[in-house]
Every structure is written in C-alpha cells, then in structure tokens.
Amino acid sequence: MSSIPKIKSKSLSGQVLWAVFAQGAVLVVVLSAAYFLFQNTQANLDAKGIKSGFAFLGHEAGLPIGDSLIEYDPTKSYGYAFLVGILNTLMVSALAIILSTILGILVGVARVSSNWLLARLAAIYVETLRNIPLLLTLIFTYIIIIGSLPHPRDAISLFDGYFLSNRGIYIPKPIAEDGFGIFIIAAIVASVLAISFGVWARQYKRRTGRLVPGIWGGLAIFTVLTGLAFLATGNPVGSETPEFRGFNFSGGLGLKPEFVALLTGLVLYTAAYIGENVRSGIESVHAGQIEAANALGVPSGVVTRLVMLPQALRVTIPATTNDYASLVKNSSLAVAIGFPDMVSVGGTIIGQNGQAIEIIAMWMAVYLTINMLISFGMNLLNSRVQIVER
Amino acid sequence: MTQITSEIGTKTFEPLAARGAPTQHIGPLNWLRKNLFKGWLNSLTSLVLIGVLLWVLPVMINWLFLDAVFRGNGEVCRQSAGACWPFIYEKIPVLMVGVYPQELIWRPAVAGVALLALVYLTFSDRIRGFVLIGAWLALPLFALVMIGGAFGMTEVNQSLWGGLMLSILLALVGVIVSIPLGVMLALGRFYGSPLVKALCIGFIELIRGVPLITILFMVSVMMPLFLPPEMIINNLMRIQIGMIFFSAAYMAEVIRGGLQAIPKGQTEASLALGVSPNHTILFVIVPQALRHVLPPLIGRCIALFKDTSLVIIVGLLDFLGMIKGAALDPDWLGFQTEAYFFAAFVYWLICYSLSRYGRALENRGPNGAKR
Numbered sequence: 001m002s003s004i005p006k007i008k009s010k011s012l013s014g015q016v017l018w019a020v021f022a023q024g025a026v027l028v029v030v031l032s033a034a035y036f037l038f039q040n041t042q043a044n045l046d047a048k049g050i051k052s053g054f055a056f057l058g059h060e061a062g063l064p065i066g067d068s069l070i071e072y073d074p075t076k077s078y079g080y081a082f083l084v085g086i087l088n089t090l091m092v093s094a095l096a097i098i099l100s101t102i103l104g105i106l107v108g109v110a111r112v113s114s115n116w117l118l119a120r121l122a123a124i125y126v127e128t129l130r131n132i133p134l135l136l137t138l139i140f141t142y143i144i145i146i147g148s149l150p151h152p153r154d155a156i157s158l159f160d161g162y163f164l165s166n167r168g169i170y171i172p173k174p175i176a177e178d179g180f181g182i183f184i185i186a187a188i189v190a191s192v193l194a195i196s197f198g199v200w201a202r203q204y205k206r207r208t209g210r211l212v213p214g215i216w217g218g219l220a221i222f223t224v225l226t227g228l229a230f231l232a233t234g235n236p237v238g239s240e241t242p243e244f245r246g247f248n249f250s251g252g253l254g255l256k257p258e259f260v261a262l263l264t265g266l267v268l269y270t271a272a273y274i275g276e277n278v279r280s281g282i283e284s285v286h287a288g289q290i291e292a293a294n295a296l297g298v299p300s301g302v303v304t305r306l307v308m309l310p311q312a313l314r315v316t317i318p319a320t321t322n323d324y325a326s327l328v329k330n331s332s333l334a335v336a337i338g339f340p341d342m343v344s345v346g347g348t349i350i351g352q353n354g355q356a357i358e359i360i361a362m363w364m365a366v367y368l369t370i371n372m373l374i375s376f377g378m379n380l381l382n383s384r385v386q387i388v389e390r
Numbered sequence: 391m392t393q394i395t396s397e398i399g400t401k402t403f404e405p406l407a408a409r410g411a412p413t414q415h416i417g418p419l420n421w422l423r424k425n426l427f428k429g430w431l432n433s434l435t436s437l438v439l440i441g442v443l444l445w446v447l448p449v450m451i452n453w454l455f456l457d458a459v460f461r462g463n464g465e466v467c468r469q470s471a472g473a474c475w476p477f478i479y480e481k482i483p484v485l486m487v488g489v490y491p492q493e494l495i496w497r498p499a500v501a502g503v504a505l506l507a508l509v510y511l512t513f514s515d516r517i518r519g520f521v522l523i524g525a526w527l528a529l530p531l532f533a534l535v536m537i538g539g540a541f542g543m544t545e546v547n548q549s550l551w552g553g554l555m556l557s558i559l560l561a562l563v564g565v566i567v568s569i570p571l572g573v574m575l576a577l578g579r580f581y582g583s584p585l586v587k588a589l590c591i592g593f594i595e596l597i598r599g600v601p602l603i604t605i606l607f608m609v610s611v612m613m614p615l616f617l618p619p620e621m622i623i624n625n626l627m628r629i630q631i632g633m634i635f636f637s638a639a640y641m642a643e644v645i646r647g648g649l650q651a652i653p654k655g656q657t658e659a660s661l662a663l664g665v666s667p668n669h670t671i672l673f674v675i676v677p678q679a680l681r682h683v684l685p686p687l688i689g690r691c692i693a694l695f696k697d698t699s700l701v702i703i704v705g706l707l708d709f710l711g712m713i714k715g716a717a718l719d720p721d722w723l724g725f726q727t728e729a730y731f732f733a734a735f736v737y738w739l740i741c742y743s744l745s746r747y748g749r750a751l752e753n754r755g756p757n758g759a760k761r
Contacts (some may be wrong), residue, residue, distance in 0.1 A: 019583060022583065023583050023584070023585045026583075026586060026589070027585060030589065037616045037617075040615070040616055040618050041615050041616055043618070043619075044614070044615045044616075045615065047619070113435075114425070114432065115425065115426060115428075115435050115436060115439075116425035116426060117425075117426060117435075117436055117439045117440070118435055118436075121439060127742060128738065130741075130745075131692070131738045131741035131745065132696075132734050132738050132741070133697070133699040133700075133710070133737055134696070135699045135702075135710065136699060136710060136730065136733055136734055136737060139710075139714075139730065140730050140734065143726055143730065144726065144727050144730060329600065329602075330601065332601040332603045332604065333603065333700070335603060335703060336702070343601070343603055343604065343607075347607065350607070350611060356607070356608075356611040356612045356615065357612055357615065360604060360607060360608050360611075360612055363600065363604045363607075364599070364604060367599055367600045367601060367604070368596070368599040368600065371599045372599075
C-alpha cells in the first residue's frame with residue numbers, strides 16, 4: 001500500500017500524540033454509538049417481550065417447507081428448518097454455478113465466433129439479460145414461462161417418463177437395487193485406476209516427451225470398467241417413473257416449479273456475465289500468439305488448449321470469482337418466488353417469533369462463510385493460472 | 391528469359407504465369423460467404439440459427455404487433471391472439487407514480503421532465519464540469535420537494551409514493567449519496583490510520599459479503615429495534631439508507647481500484663511542491679482516481695437501479711411492484727405477459743442507455759480511443 005509519507009514536523013512527539021488522540025477519539029465515538037444501539041435494542045426488545053438469544057432454535061417450528069433435501073416436517077425445530085434452508089441455498093447455488101459456467105462459456109465463445117449471426121444473437125442475449133433486473137427475470141420465468149406450461153393432466157412429455165407441466169418437471173427416479181453397493185465400489189476402483197493412468201501419462205510425457213492420451217485413456221478405462229461392473233452386477237439401477245394420479249404426478253423425481261424457475265433465472269442471468277468474462281478473456285490473448293503458434297505448425301486444438309486457454313483464463317477467472325459470489329447472494333431472491341431457501345425460511349421465522357437480530361446474524365454468517373469458501377477455492381485456481389513473476 | 395550462370399551450371403529462369411485479378415471481396419454475396427457460410431460447421435450453424443429465427447420471429451412479431459390490440463378494453467383483448475396494449479396505456483399513470491394523488495400528478499411530472507431534460511443535456515454533452523455535477527446534485531432535491539411537497543405545497547405522505555418514480559428516486563438519491571460515502575470509505579481503507587482502516591475494511595467486506603435482501607430486511611425489521619422508540623424513521627427512508635450503505639461499499643471498492651491506479655509520482659510531485667497531504671489527496675489523487683473509474687462507476691449505477699427492484703420484498707411498491715399489482719387487476723386479468731414484457735422493456739431501455747453512455751465516456755475519457 002502506498003501511503004502519504006508523513007511530513008516531519010519539528011515536534012514529532014506532538015504529531016504522534018495527535019495521531020493517538022485522533023484514533024482514541026474514533027474509538028470512543030464507535031464504542032459509544034455501539035453502546036447507544038445496544039441500550040436501545042435491549043429496551044425495545046424488553047418492551048416487545050422478545051427474548052434475545054439463540055434458545056428459540058430448539059423450539060418447534062411449525063412451519064411447512066415445500067422443498068427439502070433432508071426429511072422435514074413442521075414438528076422439527078427452528079434450527080432444523082433453517083438448516084433445510086441452508087441446504088436448499090447450497091444446492092441451488094451449486095447447480096446454478098455448474099450450469100451457468102457451461103452456458104457462459106458457450107455464450108462467450110459464440111460472442112467471438114466468426115459466424116456473424118451467432119455472434120449477434122449471443123450479443124443480444126448478453127445485452128438483454130444484463131440490463132434487466134434478475135428479480136424480473138425470475139418472476140418472468142416463474143409466472144410466464146412455467147405458468148404457461150400445461151396442467152399435469154396434459155403434461156408435455158419429451159421422452160418416456162419425463163414430464164413438463166406447470167407443477168414442475170418430473171423425471172424418473174433412479175432406485176438402487178441389489179448389487180448397487182458392489183457396483184459403486186467397482187466404480188470407485190475404476191475412477192482411481194483412471195486417475196492414476198492420467199497421472200502416469202503425464203509423468204511419462206514429462207520424462208520421455210512422448211504423448212500418451214491421458215485424459216481419453218482414463219475416460220476409456222473408467223467407461224469400460226464401470227460398464228463391465230454394471231453388466232456383471234446385473235443392472236442394479238432401476239427407475240421409478242412418475243405417474244399422473246388425481247391432481248398431480250406421484251413417484252419419480254419431482255422438481256418444483258419454484259426451484260426450476262429460480263435455477264433457470266439464475267443460470268440465464270449469470271451466464272450473461274460469465275459469457276462477457278470469457279469473451280474478454282479470449283479477446284485479451286494477443287492475436288500474435290495464435291498466429292505464431294499456427295506458423296509453427298501447432299495443431300489448432302493444441303493452440304486452443306495450450307496457447308489460448310491458459311492466457312484467457314488469467315483474465316476470466318478473477319472476474320468469474322466475483323460472479324460466483326454474486327450468484328450465491330442472488331439466490332436469496334428465491335424469497336420472491338417462494339422457493340424455501342435460507343432467506344425465505346428465515347423471513348418466515350422472523351414473522352413468527354420476531355427474532356430478527358439472531359436470524360439476520362445467522363444469514364450474514366452463512367453468506368460470509370460461503371463467499372469466503374468460494375474466493376478461497378477460486379484463488380487457489382487463480383494462483384495456478386497467473387503468471388509466476390520472477 | 392534470364393540466363394543464370396553459376397558454378398553448378400546454367401539454368402533458365404522462367405517466371406510463372408501472372409496471377410489473375412483477386413476475386414472481389416465486396417458485395418452482399420461475398421459478405422454472406424465470409425460471415426455465414428465459411429466452412430461446413432459455420433454453414434450448418436447459420437442454417438440452424440436461421441431456422442430458429444424463422445420460427446421464433448414471426449411468432450414474436452405477430453404477438454407484439456400484427457395480432458395485437460391497440461385500442462379497446464379487456465373484452466376486445468380477450469378475443470384476440472395478440473398482445474393487449476390498451477392495458478398498458480390505461481395503467482401508465484399507476485406504473486409511473488403508483489397511488490400518488492391524481493390531482494397532484496403534475497408535480498412528479500414536472501420533476502420527470504426536469505430529469506429528462508438533464509439526461510438530454512448530459513448525454514448530448516451540452517453541460518460539463520461543475521455545472522453538470524451541480525445540476526445532478528440539485529435534481530433529487532428538486533424532485534423530493536416537488537413530489538413530497540414543501541414551501542406551501544400540499545404534502546404527500548411517503549407511503550403514497552410508488553411506481554417508476556420511486557425506483558428512479560431510490561436509485562438517484564442512492565447514487566448521489568453513496569459516491570461521496572464510497573470515496574470516504576475508500577480513502578479510509580487506503581490512507582487511514584490502523585483503526586479507521588480496520589473499520590472501513592470491516593464495513594465494506596461485511597456489506598459486500600451478504601445479499602442486498604438481508605440488508606433490506608435489516609433496515610426494515612432490525613433498524614427500528616436499534617433506535618430509541620421516539621426516533622421514528624419511516625420505511626422508505628430506512629430502505630433508502632440501506633440501499634445507500636449497500637451501494638457505498640461497492641462504490642468504495644471501485645474507487646479503491648482507481649486510487650491504486652494513480653502512479654506514486656503524482657503524490658510525490660504534489661508533496662514536493664509543498665501541497666499539504668490532505669490537499670494532495672483531495673485535489674490531486676481523488677479527481678484522477680474518479681476519472682479513471684468512471685466506466686465501472688456507471689456500471690455500479692446501473693446495478694443499483696436494477697437492485698431497486700428488490701424493495702418490493704420489503705413492502706415498497708416500486709415500478710415492478712406496480713407491474714405486479716396491475717397484472718392482478720380483475721378488469722384486465724390474463725395480461726400479465728404484457729405487463730412483465732413492458733417492465734422488462736422499460737428496465738432494459740434505461741439500463742442499456744446508461745451503459746451506452748458509459749461506453750461513450752470510456753472512449754472519450756483519458757484512456758479512450760481519442761488519445
């Protein structure tokens with residue numbers, strides 16, 4: 001950090017004294033403000049009869065939650081309900097990060113495509129999604145797109161057992177049958193073998209300079225071994241097909257419309273931003289680099305993988321880290337369309353018992369933790385692609 | 391023919407036949423070949439995309455214009471397959487100002503005209519420098535006076551403010567207050583004494599680490615608990631304060647980027663000339679830093695305007711809130727697609743023009759193309 005160098009005055013001790021005094025004054029102001037707020041809060045809570053503290057987390061929640069990854073019913077405690085919310089936030093964020101990265105890369109590559117029409121359409125996509133509030137995109141997806149799907153009775157069925165209706169998406173649910181455990185063990189063994197082949201291939205290339213297709217070989221090993229195990233254990237994965245009964249589908253794996261809308265909205269919105277990062281990454285690679293590699297006769301796939309990609313990632317990754325963090329924070333907009341994420345569940349709890357301070361503190365703690373984990377992970381990735389300055 | 395004689399022997403140099411004139415690289419056909427049909431993959435992509443467009447565009451155009459109803463009421467609209475635009479005309483006053491008293495509607499209208507005039511003057515580069523800044527600082531005050539009522543005008547309670555007016559007001563006041571606040575936070579983080587620095591970092595990182603909704607919940611639910619009961623700040627004001635804090639933290643990070651980009655020589659030169667450290671920061675560093683980060687600052691302004699849509703979650707009826715309400719009007723049931731389409735268009739128009747303006751500034755600024 002560059003800082004303004006202090007001008008040496010004649011009485012240095014006087015200046016130090018002044019600095020200490022100023023800091024002390026700031027401290028006094030901050031502390032007294034905190035004390036003032038604390039006093040008021042105590043008085044207000046007493047007046048409203050709200051008991052502060054986290055004891056309420058153990059009380060029975062009595063609030064219904066539509067979507068839950070773990071078993072939940074209203075007799076469970078507030079703390080458990082909040083945990084359901086956290087898991088929902090994590091699940092939707094994780095899925096959205098993966099999908100928006102894929103879509104974002106496609107959009108970014110399309111933006112710099114030599115195909116005029118493709119580049120134009122990608123630009124329109126980016127400029128549209130980036131200039132409309134995410135909340136509107138979410139409501140639009142929820143009310144207009146999902147709302148205009150047919151009633152479950154006349155659900156659109158793209159494949160056998162896959163149904164699209166205004167009550168959500170229903171797909172067959174995989175069910176573990178006899179021998180599934182053995183199959184999983186075989187799959188783990190296969191992946192260990194595949195990864196060690198990849199590592200060996202890399203070391204072999206370093207040692208001898210000969211190319212061994214490590215990734216493809218590893219994939220082949222994994223596919224063949226798991227395929228054999230699948231056949232040997234006699235197809236251990238059954239499926240439960242959703243069926244229309246009464247008013248809605250039963251059985252199968254159901255994705256609620258709120259979840260589908262939230263995921264779609266988040267992915268479409270974030271992909272526009274990631275697409276821009278990818279585009280600026282690609283454009284930041286000097287044309288001379290690609291031309292030089294082509295002139296040396298390097299195959300175009302290798303040029304992309306080993307010349308363009310590493311340099312483009314240097315620009316793309318830091319910007320994308322911010323977009324991932326925003327995505328997790330944006331998932332809180334679930335509250336507007338009724339998906340029970342952490343903010344939505346917490347908001348209901350505040351409405352029931354008025355423990356606003358505790359719930360807001362818990363929200364902040366969870367979001368800060370998630371954000372720190374994301375920036376930690378992405379910084380690790382980033383430190384691998386940045387130029388090592390000597 | 392040229393005879394070339396060397397130690398190896400004699401060879402005849404025979405020039406190759408002259409190449410033909412280069413093929414024309416202009417004209418629509420060549421443009422098509424170059425941009426849409428270069429190689430089989432490219433051609434296939436183009437064909438697929440053209441197919442999709444031929445399928446989607448007619449549907450869109452039919453719905454938007456050809457089959458749309460432009461005059462009539464809900465009944466007429468229901469018989470048509472297209473969009474129902476009379477619905478939007480009728481709802482325009484509500485969408486713009488919410489439930490603001492009908493007879494006083496001229497007051498926000500005057501403020502709106504002033505805003506449009508100032509936007510025109512700014513975009514067309516008619517006013518610059520201090521006049522520009524002064525006008526933008528004065529505008530929200532003028533708008534607040536006109537909308538809220540003062541100096542003998544009838545007062546209009548803040549609970550009656552709504553619609554696009556409220557969205558723009560929240561964003562405008564938010565931007566104008568949060569930029570100075572952001573500058574102060576950034577300076578505190580960059581130059582402050584350890585305690586001030588720690589406080590600034592704590593504030594910035596805490597706010598940037600949590601979603602805006604939690605901050606809005608905090609100001610609307612928690613803030614009344616923090617303050618003595620006799621100190622009542624109404625909901626709109628509290629939410630405005632929350633938006634300002636949120637925006638200031640992000641502005642501070644943008645401005646810090648600008649502070650970091652100013653070369654050290656600037657500080658040293660200024661100090662060497664005998665300018666005091668405080669004046670150096672205020673008159674040498676900050677103006678350059680702000681100029682440097684103008685494009686991302688405009689990006690933050692756009693983000694803040696988009697973020698104002700979140701206030702419906704804590705009970706304010708901004709533009710999106712009014713759209714939601716209009717879609718539920720029993721006289722006009724079933725036209726929510728039109729309502730949300732219109733909302734998207736308005737948000738898009740405002741944000742896109744702002745971002746175009748930002749890009750124009752970028753090209754005009756110190757690092758622009760016209761160097």
